[in-house]
Amino acid sequence: MVLEDTALLSRILTLLTLSFHIIYATIGVGVPLMIMIAQWVGIKKNDDHYILLARRWARGFVITVAVGVVTGTAIGLQLSLLWPNFMQVAGNVIALPLFMEVFAFFFEAIFLGIYLYTWDRFEDQRKHLLLLIPVALGAAASSVFITIVNAFMNSPQGFEVLNGELVNVSPFLAIFNPAMPTKVAHVVATAFLTCAFLLASIAALRIIRGSTHIYHKKALHLTMKLGLVFAIATAIIGDFSGKYLAEYQPEKLAAAEWHFETEEGADLVLFGVLDGEEPKYAIRIPYALSILAHSLPNAEVTGLNEFPEDEVPPLWIHYLFDIMVSIGMWLAFIAFVYVAASWRGWKFIKQKWFLWLTLISGPLALVAIEAGWWFTEVGRQPWILRGYMTVEEAATTSGQVDLMIILFAGLYFILGIGTIVVLLRMYKRNPIEKELAAREAQKGGEKE
Amino acid sequence: MTLTLEVIGISVLWLFLFLYVIVASIDFGAGFFNAYSAFTNKQHILTNIIQRYLSPVWEVTNVFFVFFFVGIIGFFPQTAFYYGTTLLVPASIALILLAIRGSYYAFATYGAKINHRGYIYMYGLSGLLLPAALSPVLAISEGGFINMVDGNPHLDYWALFTSPLMWSIVVLSIAAVLYISAVFLTWYANKAGDVKATDLMRKYALIWAGPAIITATGIIYELRGHSPEHYENLLDLWWVFAISFLLFVGTVYLIWKRRNYGLAFILLVGQFFTAFFAYGLSHFPYLLYPYLTIYDSFTNETMAIALIVAFIAGLGLLLPSLYLLFRLFLFDKDYVKGKSDYHA
Numbered sequence: 001m002v003l004e005d006t007a008l009l010s011r012i013l014t015l016l017t018l019s020f021h022i023i024y025a026t027i028g029v030g031v032p033l034m035i036m037i038a039q040w041v042g043i044k045k046n047d048d049h050y051i052l053l054a055r056r057w058a059r060g061f062v063i064t065v066a067v068g069v070v071t072g073t074a075i076g077l078q079l080s081l082l083w084p085n086f087m088q089v090a091g092n093v094i095a096l097p098l099f100m101e102v103f104a105f106f107f108e109a110i111f112l113g114i115y116l117y118t119w120d121r122f123e124d125q126r127k128h129l130l131l132l133i134p135v136a137l138g139a140a141a142s143s144v145f146i147t148i149v150n151a152f153m154n155s156p157q158g159f160e161v162l163n164g165e166l167v168n169v170s171p172f173l174a175i176f177n178p179a180m181p182t183k184v185a186h187v188v189a190t191a192f193l194t195c196a197f198l199l200a201s202i203a204a205l206r207i208i209r210g211s212t213h214i215y216h217k218k219a220l221h222l223t224m225k226l227g228l229v230f231a232i233a234t235a236i237i238g239d240f241s242g243k244y245l246a247e248y249q250p251e252k253l254a255a256a257e258w259h260f261e262t263e264e265g266a267d268l269v270l271f272g273v274l275d276g277e278e279p280k281y282a283i284r285i286p287y288a289l290s291i292l293a294h295s296l297p298n299a300e301v302t303g304l305n306e307f308p309e310d311e312v313p314p315l316w317i318h319y320l321f322d323i324m325v326s327i328g329m330w331l332a333f334i335a336f337v338y339v340a341a342s343w344r345g346w347k348f349i350k351q352k353w354f355l356w357l358t359l360i361s362g363p364l365a366l367v368a369i370e371a372g373w374w375f376t377e378v379g380r381q382p383w384i385l386r387g388y389m390t391v392e393e394a395a396t397t398s399g400q401v402d403l404m405i406i407l408f409a410g411l412y413f414i415l416g417i418g419t420i421v422v423l424l425r426m427y428k429r430n431p432i433e434k435e436l437a438a439r440e441a442q443k444g445g446e447k448e
Numbered sequence: 449m450t451l452t453l454e455v456i457g458i459s460v461l462w463l464f465l466f467l468y469v470i471v472a473s474i475d476f477g478a479g480f481f482n483a484y485s486a487f488t489n490k491q492h493i494l495t496n497i498i499q500r501y502l503s504p505v506w507e508v509t510n511v512f513f514v515f516f517f518v519g520i521i522g523f524f525p526q527t528a529f530y531y532g533t534t535l536l537v538p539a540s541i542a543l544i545l546l547a548i549r550g551s552y553y554a555f556a557t558y559g560a561k562i563n564h565r566g567y568i569y570m571y572g573l574s575g576l577l578l579p580a581a582l583s584p585v586l587a588i589s590e591g592g593f594i595n596m597v598d599g600n601p602h603l604d605y606w607a608l609f610t611s612p613l614m615w616s617i618v619v620l621s622i623a624a625v626l627y628i629s630a631v632f633l634t635w636y637a638n639k640a641g642d643v644k645a646t647d648l649m650r651k652y653a654l655i656w657a658g659p660a661i662i663t664a665t666g667i668i669y670e671l672r673g674h675s676p677e678h679y680e681n682l683l684d685l686w687w688v689f690a691i692s693f694l695l696f697v698g699t700v701y702l703i704w705k706r707r708n709y710g711l712a713f714i715l716l717v718g719q720f721f722t723a724f725f726a727y728g729l730s731h732f733p734y735l736l737y738p739y740l741t742i743y744d745s746f747t748n749e750t751m752a753i754a755l756i757v758a759f760i761a762g763l764g765l766l767l768p769s770l771y772l773l774f775r776l777f778l779f780d781k782d783y784v785k786g787k788s789d790y791h792a
Contacts (some may be wrong), residue, residue: 059558066554069507070547073514080521081539084532091525092747095518096754102518103762106511110769113504114776116558117783117791134769171754397600398536411544415551422555 007395010082013405017075018377019370020412024068026369029143029188030195031061032108032136038222039129049215050222051125052435056427057199062116063422067415069109074408082401086384086394089166093159094152096171101145108138140188147187151179154376155248156385178248182241183376189237190328190372193230194365197331199223201362204355206432215432220358224338231332238328239292246293249386250302252379255313256321257289258282259303266290266301271322274315313381320375327368334361453752454733454742457523460759461516462728468512469724470628470717475509476575477629478502479549481652483572486565493644497637500786503557504777508770510550522755526745530736534594534603535585542581545574558791579621587614590675591737601739613670620663624720627656631699631716635709640784650703657700661693664723675737681730688726695719 035054042050080087090098111134122128152158158174159166200223206216245253253259258269258279266289272282287297294301304312334357341349348354380386384394478498485494521528552571588594593608594601608614630653637645668689672679682689695718702712733741746752777783 062554062558065507066551066558069510070550073510073550074543074547076514077517077539077543080517080528080532081536082532084529087521087528087532088525091521091523091528092751095522095525095747095751096758098518099522099755099758100762102511102515103758103765105514106508106762106766107769109507109511110766110773113507114773117504118776119791166748169748169750171751396533396536397602398533400537404536404540407540407544411547415547418551418555 006397006399006401007392009401009405010395011391013401013408014075014078014082015374015377016405016409016412017071017078018373020416021068021071021075022369022373023366024064024071025143026191026194026366027061027064027198028068029139029191030193031057031064031199032112032132032139033192034195034199034223034226035061036129036132036136037226039125039132041222043125043129047218048439049218052432052439053215053219053222055119056432056435058116059426060423062112063419063426065112067419071412071415072105081398082396083384083394084396086389089385089389090149090152092166093156093169093171093174094149097145097148097175101142101149104138104141104145106138108135108142111135111138143187143191144184147184148175148177148180150376151183152177153383153385154183154380155179156388161388179244182237182244185237186234186241186372189230189233190365190369193227193234193331194362194369196223196227196230197335197365198362200227201359204358208352208355208359211432213432215436221342224335224342224358227331228335228339231328231335234328235332238325242292243294246301249380251304251307251312252317252376253293254302254304254307255315255379256317256375258315258318259289259301260305262300262303262306264290264300265298266293268292269318274318310382313379317375317379320371320378323371324368324375327364327371331361331365331368334358453749453756454746456756457746457752458728458742460756461519461523462725464512464519465516466721466724468509468516469624470720471505471509471512473579473625473628474632475502475506475629476578477625477627478633479553479575480572480626481629481633481649483569483575485648486568486572490648491568493642493648494633496786497633497640497642497645499557500640500784501633501636501778502553503791504773506550506553508773510546513546519755523747523752524735524740524742524745525747526740527735530594530601530740531585531588533601534588537603538581538584542578545578545581549574549578576622576625579625580618583617583621584608584614587611587617589731589734589736590671590678591734591739592674594736594739596739611674613667613674616663616667616670620660620667623656623659623663627653627660628716628720630656631703631709631713634703635713636784638709639781640786646709650706653703654700657696657703661696678730678737681732682726685726685730688722688729692719692722692726695722 035057038050038057039054042048042052042054079090111131115128115131115135118128118131152174155177156174157177158170158172160168200220203216203220203223206213207220242253245256257266258272258274259266260277265287267284267286268289269279270283270285272279274280289301290297290299293299338349338354338358382390382392384391478501482491482494482498485491549571552567556567556571587608588603590613593604593611595604596602630649634646634649634653637649668679668682671682695715698715699712699719702708702715731737733743735742735745747755
């Protein structure tokens with residue numbers, strides 16, 4: 001019976017928790033940087049609007065951080081609860097980055113508390129800006145460390161197995177595994193990219209809703225420029241990730257691209273549906289896969305048929321790969337159009353249809369984050385530690401996982417709704433016009 | 449017991465668990481007292497004091513907990529196998545409570561400024577349920593509740609839920625949470641110059657002192673029947689518990705006399721510190737009796753050294769930051785008195 005398959009149930013619960021957590025985690029990594037940049041621009045230009053931008057982003061950020069913290073705690077503990085055998089190995093080999101992640105998180109938590117409660121307490125805004133540096137650094141560092149752990153699961157090294165015992169453990173070899181550079185860079189860059197677009201979406205929404213305040217235009221302009229920078233970075237890193245996959249996890253790349261026969265000059269398959277071994281209705285770009293994998297149009301790309309059948313990941317990850325890449329391209333495109341048009345002074349970017357395109361790009365970026373993580377995680381099935389331990393071997397033997405799925409699903413549902421309701425209330429009750437007026441009145445009062 | 453890497457590892461973790469017990473108790477208890485004062489229409493007295501303390505630090509409190517469980521997997525990976533497998537249900541319930549508490553605290557205080565009573569009660573109640581959900585781990589570590597089936601550990605829920613030891617630990621944890629929290633908030637309210645809040649918290653501190661010390665003694669008695677070996681070890685350390693008791697008397701005396709609340713809180717921390725470490729020492733070397741000792745579950749030497757180095761480096765970063773946090777909020781007169789509200 002399906003319900004007795006604890007490995008499957010554990011996978012479902014882990015998927016549920018992580019899919020929910022990464023929304024908040026991505027915001028948690030990227031938004032502090034955006035706040036920091038806004039604060040810095042505000043100080044540099046001596047423009048109160050940017051400082052206010054930082055302040056208002058920070059308020060919303062607290063809400064997402066809270067949910068990020070608690071769901072992060074949940075996944076942290078669930079790793080041991082659902083995958084005890086894996087964590088035993090992880091504890092022996094990869095505990096160092098796991099431990100360092102907590103320090104980074106600690107660091108961030110302390111300074112975020114200080115930052116939030118010292119607004120206007122320091123005369124000098126620059127001092128206040130200094131507090132944001134550890135917040136942004138801590139946030140980025142914790143994503144770096146936790147991604148190292150994930151990279152290790154994709155390309156484990158730094159230990160040997162002798163008669164079922166782990167020997168010759170080298171924590172640093174485990175950390176600097178082949179998947180680490182591309183993975184870490186990709187996670188950090190896409191988090192920044194996503195947050196730039198999410199914040200741009202908010203600005204676009206306010207303008208569409210009829211606010212003509214210069215504040216929103218400044219917000220949109222700043223975030224779109226940042227979006228372009230991170231989109232370019234993401235594209236470059238994405239290319240490196242493809243080369244990593246071709247070298248170290250060819251089965252994942254081959255499954256993503258429905259590439260069955262090993263061949264030279266391989267085509268890149270975009271979209272389509274699979275019929276047996278034949279992709280139908282697909283767009284084929286000649287040589288593109290060889291270029292993605294090895295930078296040469298005629299390079300040989302390993303096909304799926306080279307692998308034992310029980311080590312091939314499910315073929316539907318192709319769709320996830322397509323979703324991720326297409327959205328990434330779209331984000332780069334729209335950011336480029338915006339920046340180019342505003343540089344040339346073209347007016348169409350101020351029209352509603354373009355604002356709508358900007359508005360949907362933020363949520364799309366989140367979809368791409370989800371698709372990307374699903375792709376990378378499902379793409380290493382059946383392994384939890386590629387080449388060493390399967391998911392089946394790692395799962396708990398406890399019989400109550402099904403009940404826990406229901407409980408946690410309920411929890412995430414409540415937290416998700418709660419976040420939306422609270423954020424909407426927060427900004428609806430206190431729109432920028434109102435806050436600016438209040439600030440003016442306060443300043444006027446001080447002068448008298 | 450020589451100072452081996454294993455001993456360093458478990459001492460570090462025990463210290464962090466202790467710190468979590470103190471900061472989390474303040475947090476959980478504060479939620480409860482806030483709810484109780486709402487129930488008895490005294491909310492206006494306490495809410496400001498409680499929120500002013502909790503807001504900048506609630507996230508930090510949570511990290512102590514994460515630190516402990518990540519650290520124990522790092523230093524003692526086999527605990528993942530035994531405790532991970534058996535604790536699925538109690539730990540998941542604790543996680544859900546923690547999630548509801550943490551997020552709703554943020555939703556309410558930073559976000560929507562919800563003052564709905566139902567929510568305040570729920571928040572307060574979850575603060576009591578959390579220690580109750582976390583404390584069975586201590587009972588399980590005594591042994592007797594885990595059976596090995598096909599080489600995999602299984603928790604015997606029936607034995608656990610019918611065990612007087614487990615229930616004594618649950619009651620102790622709740623009483624201790626309320627006692628620790630009340631003493632701290634008495635001191636904090638006094639610092640803020642809030643006479644009404646100080647008086648109310650002082651009353652709660654005196655009320656909860658009795659149950660806290662009675663249940664603590666009761667557990668030593670329970671252990672005599674449940675794990676005689678552990679009980680013998682505890683008796684060998686009787687003098688540490690005697691010191692702990694004297695510190696307890698000191699705290700209650702100062703609170704009673706309305707004198708020196710700061711010192712009273714320090715004595716309280718000393719009381720729990722000595723008792724907590726004596727308990728840990730008597731449990732030595734078992735992490736889970738009789739399956740797991742700190743020696744056979746310890747990680748390899750390379751990792752242990754790497755972790756200890758990381759720990760020292762991390763502490764070098766953490767201690768000054770924590771000091772800054774305390775200086776700006778806990779020990780800043782204007783902030784504590786609420787003269788200025790600098791919330792973003």
